[in-house]
Amino acid sequence: MTLANATEPGRVATHVDISDVVLRYGDITAVDRVSFEVRPGEIMALVGPSGCGKTSLLKSIAGLEPIDFGHISFDGNRIDAVAPHRRNVGMVFQNYALFPHKRVRENIAFGLRMHGIADPGGKRVADVLKLLHIGHLAEVWPDQLSGGQQQRVALARTLVLEPKVLLLDEPLSALDRQLRDDMRTELRMLAKTVGITTIIVTHDQDEAMAMADRVAVMRHGKLEQIGRPEDLYNAPETAFVAGFVGRINHFRAVCAGAEDEGVTARFPSGAELHLPFKGTLPAKGAALDILARSEAISVLAEGKGHITATVRDSHFMGSFVELLLDTEAGDPTRIACRPADDLPEPGQSCQLHLASPGVFAFAA
The missing domain is CATH 3.40.50.300 (P-loop containing nucleotide triphosphate hydrolases)
Structure with a gap:
């Protein structure tokens, strides 16, 4: 051959x-x-x-x-x-x-x-x-x-x-x-x-x-x-895999309930989101790590989201705008957004809305 x-x-x-x-x-x-x-x-x-x-x-x-x-x-x-x-x-x-x-x-x-x-x-x-x-x-x-x-x-x-x-x-x-x-x-x-x-x-x-x-x-x-x-x-x-393969954002939440191979995550804002969960389901009140892909996060200048955030900085990257956000529920978060006139400016507060797929819940 x-x-x-x-x-x-x-x-x-x-x-x-x-x-x-x-x-x-x-x-x-x-x-x-x-x-x-x-x-x-x-x-x-x-x-x-x-x-x-x-x-x-x-x-x-x-x-x-x-x-x-x-x-x-x-x-x-x-x-x-x-x-x-x-x-x-x-x-x-x-x-x-x-x-x-x-x-x-x-x-x-x-x-x-x-x-x-x-x-x-x-x-x-x-x-x-x-x-x-x-x-x-x-x-x-x-x-x-x-x-x-x-x-x-x-x-x-x-x-x-x-x-x-x-x-x-x-x-x-x-x-x-x-x-x-x-x-x-x-x-x-x-x-x-x-x-x-x-x-x-x-x-x-x-x-x-x-x-x-x-x-x-x-x-x-x-x-x-x-x-x-x-x-x-x-x-x-x-x-670990969620964080290593592709960019990920980390948030904190607690378990408000668990059923059907999933958990209901309650964020510090009081907002809740039902998510699939790998492994033994946690008890009510247990701490959760919520990991979210940037494309699963919407930035709302107004309205009610899952997480309240403040814009620390903004970077124009050509096809997208990267926002660096401080949140009440986790580490500083970097989110890629489509360029738009209504994006919040540095120093302004906003709401983050999370939507599956692209959001994962794990035991803290």
Whole structure:
């Protein structure tokens, strides 16, 4: 199978199974009994704050970090005891690690020589140069390349080996914002064109949401939730996931009643709102954390809302106006509003009206 015919019928992408994996560094448990599968040809993103274990898990799949418990399988075959160079995994690091003394073509061909793979006429190198649209850069030195071009060369050097699984560690972090936005689209299209099972580690939630078929959110070495980007955004199972995936606003309330897998939240203003609730329903009077997406909040200059607020500052952002609000029911809140003449000005009070979907209740 070559890259030129990677999408032909009959190609079967690799199924990855992570089962109960534990990885420790001395007394520190970096990965704590994590289990999930990556379907053939799927793009999976591992996200979470620094130190959550996502990079350690990626390295364990590559064989760069030995696991202490559990197993990792490709297509039902355990590979956790297999040497890294025999796993047929391609990994691209955030610094790209190109050889400065080798031209682009030589950088790409280096891996083939190291693995003892013949490339008559340089066909495999030519195929991957064409696939990544960098044929015109074949004789260029790495220090003459832009950040995006260096990334393509690093990918080419990995893909020319035709790995079973592609692992990307913060692949876009070294690029500026505009190029990062462009490259995440290209990376997704490339992975889908080649048909390769791909696992991406990133701290950038927008990057994960844009590139991945499914996203696994990690925290303190554990898996918090896994699902499609829209499921994590619209139906978070924990307050951490709600706050990590997309921007969120925090408010305080108390439970005025609980029934039918939901609670009635009572805000300091006395206004109430019935919301779905994950987990054991709280007792009446229990403190609640109410998390709300900006698009679920309406700013009312007049009338009755759920929360009384005062505008601290206002920023025109082009397609929207960002209001920074002090509220009686939580932390300072940032809300994106459509530009309008009747938006309250700094120093003015207003009412916030919350409407599901996009509002979530959790135990405080």
